[in-house]
Amino acid sequence: MSPAPRTLFQKVWDAHVVRAAAADTPAVLYIDLHLLHEVTSPQAFAVLRERGLRVRRPDRTLATMDHAIPTTPRPRGPFVPSDPEAAAQVAQLEANAHAAGITLYGLGHERQGIVHVIAPELGLTQPGRTIVCGDSHTSTHGALGALAFGIGTSEVAQVLATQCLLQETPRTLAVEVEGRLGPGVTAKDLSLALIARLGADGATGHVIEYRGAAVRSLSVEERMTVCNMSIEAGARAGMVAPDDTTFAYLQGRPHAPQGDAWARAVRSWRALSTDEGAGFDRLVAFDATALEPMITYGTNPAMAVPVCGHVPDDVSGPTERALAYMGLSPGQALLGHPVDVVFIGSCTNSRLSDLRLAASVMRGRKVAPWIRALVVPGSQQVKREAEAEGLDRTFREAGAEWREAGCSMCIAMNGDRLERGQYAVSTSNRNFEGRQGPGGRTFLASPLTAAATAVCGHIADPRELVA
C-alpha cells in the first residue's frame, strides 16, 4: 500500500514530532533553528535563570539585534545606542548570548541585520526545517519550504530550554495563484491583494501553502515578501514548496550544505512538495494577471485597494474608524494624496531585489523637497551588496537617506518614527494606528510605489515611471 498523500506542511510537521498528539496533550514539535533578537528575549533568559536551566542547543540558536537599535549612520565596530533602555536591552542580549555560547551578530558585526533577512542570506533557512522566533514575521522563512512561525516570550524560554514546543495541529489553507504579475506589479502587491481577499483574520488557525504558476515564477526574495505577510491575514505560517529556484538561491551560502551533502540535501528537499491528491482544509484561488499595484487606505493590511482606485464607499464600523484615523473620506481617490515620509525597508521589503526596484524609479530623479525618504537595508550584507552596485549613490543623489541595517521605522522604537499627523508610504507590513509613531498614518505599498511616491511628492502609480 502506498503511503497516504501529504502536504508540504504535513511532511515537515511529521518529521519534527517528538511525541505525537494524544487525547489530552498536543504534539511536541522539535525546533531546528531558533532566532533571537533583543526585544523579546530578555524575559525568556530570565526564566531560565530563575529555574536554573541551561540553553539546550546554543548551536541551533542565533541572535542578532534589529528592533530597538538606531539605523542612523555610525562608525564601524562596537557601538552603544544612545537610548538608555535600548542600550540595556542590547547589553542584556550580549551577556545572555555570551553566557550561553550563542552566536550573536550584534551591532557592528558584518552579519548583523533584521533577523528574517539574515537567516535566509546565511543559508540557515533551509527547506524542511522548523524555525521559530519571538516575532510574528517569522513566517518569512516559509518561502524556502521551512515551517516557520512567531512565538511569544514564554515559548522562547521553552525553546531555549528544551528545543521543543507543545503545538496544537493547525489547519491547512492552499492559496492557488495562477497567471503572472504584470509590469510594475510586485510580490508586495500580490500579498496585499491576497490579504484584502482573505481578511485580517481570514487565515487564523491555518498554515498557508502558496501554490500555482504565479508563485512558482517568483524569486525566493519575492516569495519571502509573500510569506512574510501571512500573519497579516492571521495565518500561523506561510510556505512555498522548494524548487530549483530555491536550490539556486541556497547553493553556496555560508550555512548551506556543501559537496556531496548538497546533492543529498537537494534530493530530500525535492520530496517535500505536496503530493498529488493531498487534501487541504481550505482552498482559495486567485488570478494574478489583472492585479494592479496595491496600497492600503486603513489601519490594517487587509484594507487595501489598487493604487489607482478609491477608498470604499460603503463603510461600516471598523472602516469608518480607520478612515477617521487616516483622515480619509469614503470614495476618495488615493492617487495624488499628500505624503510626508517614504520608508523603504523592513523584513517585508529590504532585500537587494527590493532596493533595486526602488532605485530603478529613483535613478536620475529627485525626491520631492517636502518628502523625507529613508532607505534602510535589511542587513549589513544587503547594504554591502547594494553599495557595490552603486544603489546607495542612486538613493543619495535622489535625496534619500541611506541607513544602517535594522527594523527602523517599521516599528518606531528606535528613534525613526513619524510625527503626529504625518503620512507615510511604507514598504513595511503594518499600518496599525501609531505603528510608525504615535498619531502617524501609514499607507502600505511596494518598493516601486514607495519610490514613485517619493519622486512625485504624493501617492503615485509606479507604472507611469517604470514603463
Place this chain on the structure above:
Amino acid sequence: MSGRRPVALVHSRTLVLPAADVDTDQIIPARFLKGTVREGLGRGLFADWRYEPSGGPRTSFPLNRPEAEGAQILVAGPNFGCGSSREHAVWALVDAGFRAVVSTRLADIFKRNALQNGLVPVEIDAHAHASLAEAEGVEARVDVAALTLSWPGGLAAFALPPFARRCLLEGRDELDILLSYEDAIAAHERGASLEA
C-alpha cells in the same frame, strides 16, 4: 520557581471594548517594549487610546471610567490581539488586573500567550457576544471547568483544547511539561542526527 496559580473561576464585572481587529500595537505600543522585565507593563496598556498626547487621561476611554475599577473580564471585539507576537500585550492586561478576555475569535499567538500566563481566552458565538457586550459592566462568571461564561440573563459555552483547560485548572506550566520529555527529545535528536 515553576508552576502558576490555578485558574478555575473568574468572577467580576466586565469591561467592554467592542472594536474589531484590535492589534497588539494598540494593546501596548512598541515604545513600551524596551524593558527587560515582565512586571509593570500595565502602565502601557492601551496607552495611545487611554491617554491624550499631552499625557492626561482620555475620560471617554472605557478603561478610564470609574466602573472599570476591578474589572477582570475584558469583552473585546473579533480578532482581538492580532499582529505582533509581543507577549507584553498579555503581561500588560494581566498587570492591569484582567484574568479573562472574551471575543468571537482571538488571534493565534495572542491566545497562546494568554494561556502561558493564566489569562483565560474565551471565544463565544457572535450572538452571545453581542448580548454580553450590550450588558456592559454586568457581573459575569467564567467557569474553566465547565467551559461556560454566564451573566444574569445569558449563558455561553466556549471551547478550549483539553490540554489548555487542564493547564489552567491545575496551574501547570508548559515548560515543566516539556522538561519531563527529555528522553523523547534526546531520542529525536539522535534520530535526526543519523538522518542528516
